Every structure is written in C-alpha cells, then in structure tokens.
Amino acid sequence: QSFEIDAKIVKRKKYDVVYVKEGAQIVELLGLMGAGISLMNLENVRILKGMRNTVNRKVNCETANINKTVNAAVKQIEDIEYIQNTVGLQRLPENLEETARLRLEYPQASLKELGALLSVPLGKSGVNHRLRKISSIAEQLRGFKEEQV
Numbered sequence: 001q002s003f004e005i006d007a008k009i010v011k012r013k014k015y016d017v018v019y020v021k022e023g024a025q026i027v028e029l030l031g032l033m034g035a036g037i038s039l040m041n042l043e044n045v046r047i048l049k050g051m052r053n054t055v056n057r058k059v060n061c062e063t064a065n066i067n068k069t070v071n072a073a074v075k076q077i078e079d080i081e082y083i084q085n086t087v088g089l090q091r092l093p094e095n096l097e098e099t100a101r102l103r104l105e106y107p108q109a110s111l112k113e114l115g116a117l118l119s120v121p122l123g124k125s126g127v128n129h130r131l132r133k134i135s136s137i138a139e140q141l142r143g144f145k146e147e148q149v
Contacts, residue, residue, distance in 0.1 A: 003028070003029075003032060005020060005025045005028060005029050006020065006021075006022065006025060007019065007020050007029075008020075008021070023042075023046055026042065027039060027042060027043065030042065069110070073103070073107055073108070075135070076103055076131050076134070076135065077103060077104065077107055078138075079134055079135045079137075079138035079139075080100045080103055080104055080134060080138070081104075082138045082141065082142065083100070083134065083137060083138050083141060084100075084104075086141050086145070087141065089101060092134070092137070095130065096130055096133055096134055096137075098118060098119060099114065099118065099127065099130040099131065099134065100134055102114050102117050102118065103131065110124075111124040111127045111128055111131075112124050112127075114127050115127040
C-alpha cells in the first residue's frame with residue numbers, strides 16, 4: 001500500500017534519520033502509526049501556534065494603525081499651532097477654526113469623536129477633509145514665510 005507522505009532521509013552520525021516537514025503529513029503519519037495521543041498533542045500545539053500567530057498579526061495591525069493615527073494627529077496639531085502663531089486661528093473660515101480648536105482641545109480624539117464634538121456634527125470623512133485643508137493652509141503660510149526671507 002502506498003501512502004502519499006513526503007518523507008526525507010538524512011544521515012546523522014552513524015544513523016539514518018527519516019523526517020517529515022509538512023504538518024498535515026505528520027498528522028497523517030501519526031494516525032497511520034496509531035499514535036493517537038501524540039497526534040492530539042501535536043494538533044493542540046498547532047492550534048495554539050495558530051492562535052498566537054493570529055493574535056500577533058492583529059496586535060501588529062492595531063499598533064500600526066495607532067501609530068499612524070498618532071502621527072497624523074501630531075502633524076495636525078503642529079499645523080494648527082503654526083497657523084495660530086503666524087496669523088491666528090480667527091483668520092480661518094469658521095468651520096475650519098472650530099475644527100482646529102477642537103483638535104487642540106482634544107488631541108487624542110479620533111476623527112469620528114472630533115466630528116461628534118462639532119456644533120454641526122460631521123463624519124470622519126468631513127473632519128479629515130477639514131484637517132487636510134488646515135494642513136494645506138499651514139503649508140501655504142510656511143511657503144509664504146520662506147519667500148519673505
């Protein structure tokens with residue numbers, strides 16, 4: 001009878017060692033050998049490793065998202081403070097001024113949370129659009145200042 005198990009042989013000192021790399025084939029081999037307890041132990045280890053890997057991937061993704069959000073908020077605050085220190089926030093259109101002041105007051109807030117705090121609530125996309133406009137104004141002011149020097 002033929003079993004489709006891809007076993008390899010390697011020489012270790014004076015012995016030939018037979019090994020199987022692929023997890024599914026190891027499980028199949030243990031089953032054929034009647035090693036039920038070892039089979040269950042191996043499956044438990046594989047399940048545990050799979051769960052750890054899934055958790056690690058999710059944590060890494062969340063960490064990357066948090067870092068991205070924090071970096072964006074820091075840049076937004078820098079831009080708002082630059083506008084405040086050069087021409088003053090009162091020179092911004094009313095909707096942008098309100099968004100800028102809220103960002104300064106709630107630096108840790110998400111875009112969704114900032115949108116809910118506005119006098120006329122706005123979604124994440126709308127808040128993001130306003131913050132991009134504010135950043136654009138800050139960049140224009142920086143460029144204007146460089147031209148003056």
